[in-house]
Amino acid sequence: MTDLIVNSAVKEQLADQNVSSDFYDALDGEVADLLADAARRAEANDRKTVQPRDL
Numbered sequence: 001m002t003d004l005i006v007n008s009a010v011k012e013q014l015a016d017q018n019v020s021s022d023f024y025d026a027l028d029g030e031v032a033d034l035l036a037d038a039a040r041r042a043e044a045n046d047r048k049t050v051q052p053r054d055l
Contacts, residue, residue, distance in 0.1 A: 004032060005028050039054075
């Protein structure tokens with residue numbers, strides 16, 4: 001699986017929290033699912049361009 005998130009950016013965003021090492025893999029999986037769903041919605045609407053409304 002391709003890394004879709006930048007660990008350092010997540011860590012910076014959650015600066016006041018500790019982040020477990022397996023959190024990044026789980027977040028990456030959630031992002032992959034979100035992107036796949038958005039792509040399916042775009043395709044279902046006969047578009048090749050994924051738009052914000054597909055989220």
